[in-house]
Amino acid sequence: MSLGRRLAIIGGFVGAGVLGVGFWFARERDRLGDRRLFNLKPDEAGLNGWVKIGRDDSVTVAIPRAEMGQGVQTALAMLVAEELDARWDQIRVEEPPESVVYRNVDILIDSLPFSPEESGSVVEAAHWIAGKLGGVLGVNATGGSTSVRDAWLPMRTAGAVARDLLLRAASRKAGLPVTDLAIVDGEVRKRDGAKVATFGALVDSVEGLAERPPPPLKKPAEFKLIGKPLPRLDILAKVTGRATFGIDVRQPGLLYAAVRNSPTFGGEALGFTLKQGKLPKGIEKVVIVPGGIAAVGTSWWKAERFLDEGVEVKWQPGPAPGLDTPGLWKRYEDLLENGEPALTRTLGTVVTTTSDRQQTLTAAYRAPYLAHTTLEPMNCTARVGPTGVEVWMPNQSPTLMRLAAARTAGVPQDRVSVHTTFLGGGFGRRAEVDLVRQAVSCALVLPERPVQVLWSREEDIRHDCYRPMALARWRAVLEMAGDKPKLVSVAKRQVAQSPSEQFPVRTVGLPAQKQPEGNAVENPPYAFPHYQLDAMVADGVVPVGFWRSVGHSHTAFFDESFIDELASALKKDPFDLRRDLLVGRPRHLKVLETAAREAGWGTPLPPGSGRGIALRASFGSIVAQVAEVSVPDGRSIAVKRVTCAIDCGPVVNPAIVRAQMESGIIYGLSAALFGEITLTNGRVEQGNFPDYDAVRLAEAPVMAVHLVDSGATDIGGVGEPGTPPIAPAVANAIFAATGKRLRSLPLRMADG
């Protein structure tokens, strides 16, 4: 079954919610993998698909996920090292070959359009089917904060199986009963501590040993490495300049390509003329590529300049060349009033009240389009030769890159190999296939020459797949009980384009499924007497994609700002109201209370300063943040301090969890303070950091991260959950500091 067909099934299944159709499933294949699978070199022995040992005593762990800064190489290697009882300094990591063994099952389950707390037979059946589909389909992707969640059992199992195999090998070699042996600090020892064999000495001894069922995994109390802040494996390369990012790929005969994409979304280059009548020295070809035009030559810098000065391009405009941001907001407002919801959800029971003392509280919030601006601009290197296509690329899904490369080159997928380099940031942008299509298109006309396509920062910002702009209107009904207002019901209508609708269409060509993006419609954790959600999906030619925390990034702002407004209306402290509404949510409550306590909630601050709190559960983890903000002159916003609490279940590496929380906060803060992509005449107005800025050292708050242990055994993600709460925490702090309620992102005092 082709990948397109497989994804079509998922798309159809997810989109239409078809659960009763009798799919045929292959038996879920073993995720352990064959001993010969993992790139074995002469001095190495494979123990299963995830682990091999070398004569130099090294243990190499397969890391099929993209290292984009989130520490995935380190965290995944720790899972194997723990069960294998390896020493941390023995551990190496390596990208494994393409295989279904390395699929990411969790990312499919996460893509289902349910709120995480929903249960019942329909949801369970959907999870089961997605798990089975994941098993058969084998999509290798890094995203959705799923990597550790997905690997938690299979990679620990791989470590345990490897340990069992090495013990049996040592037993056979030394003629000792296996029950007398143990692995301690990365070598096989007798129970009395005497050394029996190093791993390196067992390279030739595993051959011929039978497969056995996996031994039981360690209990958390037995963990020696998991839970410790072990040093990251990628640091040395990254402080010496030796880490190879996509832009650093150097293959013999390498050519560089610069690109101009269609000024309007969805447009194409129809043709071009050379202003000088011929190509200048150093430029070898001008190539029309999907979405634009590329100049290929011996210098990227020269190719860039040539595109600016030497080529006239005839463009076929996209379908909406007149698009502008004010017009889009008008359409969104119309949809908010009159649109047909693609999803409606109701929780609680309607309370009919006879009181004539009802009040309505209404507030509308806006979030703009956002670009990702990974610091490494978008790039891909490809070579087309007689045997197939080779791709080197910082990417978040080798499976999708392979499919796109194969289709562009017109070859079967097994003729494409994809090498994933370090990613200079990913944030969701590098799951897209636009760059691989352009690189392969260039390589096709220059056979046997590797071509490195690199976009300028301007191309990156103007041709992103953006975080959707979104509009929401919350409405609460209150009634007066005596002199105290009481909450009767809340309802939200929300409008946004849907990355879940667009992504499968543009990456694999599936038919569009009109559905809101799942993260955008997750329910708030609060026990409202009655809650109704109407989610409208906006059409649009503006490409929207997965931006760190996806729909949570705007919905958390809408929901957590409104809770604060509700607190004002109910004359309650924002922290107290949240606490009151977290009925039956002990984990959320503990996280909220930890953040508040550690931030000194309620203690006095200087005039012009304030604290704001926000809570959001996402990707299996619960995060609360308290921002301390000062608005000294009534105009400029300074975020002084952020206190963050997270419950992500079992913690693999606490140093990485803390780093990811800080990272998510800064990423979200850049957006909250500066991030705004606007359109005029169908074009993005921003182009580089001077007009699409990011938080720098001078604006970075002091941050404190607290890990909350609730005893939960389900493991949560950490790459994204730090981002959603920061914008509402800052907006709520601004209200506390100034009395001004800012309901649009980015936060600007002039809007108040």
Place this chain on the structure above:
Amino acid sequence: MISLSVNGQVHEIDVEPDKPLLWVLREDLNVVGPKFGCGVSACGACTVHVERSAVRSCSFAVADAVGKTVVTIEGLSQDGQLHAVQRAWIENQVPQCGYCQPGFIMATVALLRENPKPSDTDIDDALSNICRCGTYSAIRRAVHRAAAILGGAP
């Protein structure tokens, strides 16, 4: 032909004099530690030293480096010993994606040469580079630590 000294080695190269130093390093000399991030001197990923001072090499014509010494992240270690700033970066586990770090490290080395004990405000002013992973608090700790290592006192 122009003559360029990079990391202690002199290269004779045939390039346009207005080609930015960044692209000469990356394309003509295969020195890829300095990174391209914006091309307009806004993000600092391309920071290298020219005559021991930090410059943003994406906006620095190669002609202006002729006759001067250029040092990149690759040339920072001496005799196989990591520079104190690199050691402080490792101690504090600073990098996440790592793409901006060569620029931050080179800017920090130059800062500490001019100002061996910078205050937080000095650091804010001197290190205006962008890190999209948000490693700023680790960077701040590492700069202070490097100052302590170099000064022999905390």
